[in-house]
Amino acid sequence: MHELGLVNYVVKEVDKFAKENGVDKIKTVTLEFGEVSGIVPAYLYNYWDWYTKKHQMLEGTKLKCDEIPAVSWCDDCKISYDTIAYGKTCPKCGQGNTWLLKGNEMRIKSIEVFEDEEGGSYDQSGNA
Ligand SMILES: [Zn+2]
Numbered sequence: 001m002h003e004l005g006l007v008n009y010v011v012k013e014v015d016k017f018a019k020e021n022g023v024d025k026i027k028t029v030t031l032e033f034g035e036v037s038g039i040v041p042a043y044l045y046n047y048w049d050w051y052t053k054k055h056q057m058l059e060g061t062k063l064k065c066d067e068i069p070a071v072s073w074c075d076d077c078k079i080s081y082d083t084i085a086y087g088k089t090c091p092k093c094g095q096g097n098t099w100l101l102k103g104n105e106m107r108i109k110s111i112e113v114f115e116d117e118e119g120g121s122y123d124q125s126g127n128a
Contacts, residue, residue: 003043010108011051011058017111018057026061028112034103035070036083070103 014029033039045063052058070083074090075097081090083103088096 002038003040004047006039006106007044007047007051011055013108014058014061014111021113023113024057025114026058026111027114028062028064028110030064030066030109030112031106032066032068032109033106034068036100036103037106039106041065066109068103068105071101072098073101074098 010029010031014026018024018026031044044065048063052061071080072083072086072088072090073080074092074095076095077090077092079090079092080101081092083100085091088098090096090098
């Protein structure tokens with residue numbers, strides 16, 4: 001059940017972010033994780049639901065997940081290929097001298113807060 005630990009971690013990070021930035025409501029949290037990280041989004045969403053009901057700051061906070069495609073590299077052929085399709089076997093030489101380039105990571109991609117409705121956006125292009 002590493003999804004529960006993951007949600008725990010995310011909640012902690014979001015908490016820290018909120019404190020550091022003086023934010024008391026979070027709009028959206030976007031996670032990014034690899035295709036072969038073993039994370040099951042459905043579990044994540046379940047735990048997230050459960051947490052957001054207990055945690056006032058996260059009330060109504062949406063969780064989004066972005067998947068990073070898994071890509072492997074063959075050291076013999078010097079090519080990268082789709083891990084999901086071929087696994088550890090290089091599609092060119094059929095050997096297993098390969099390693100995962102990406103697709104096993106997990107990170108918080110962004111945390112979005114509710115903006116004050118102050119009207120107008122600031123343009124920094126300058127107006128000399
Ligand atoms: Zn190869």
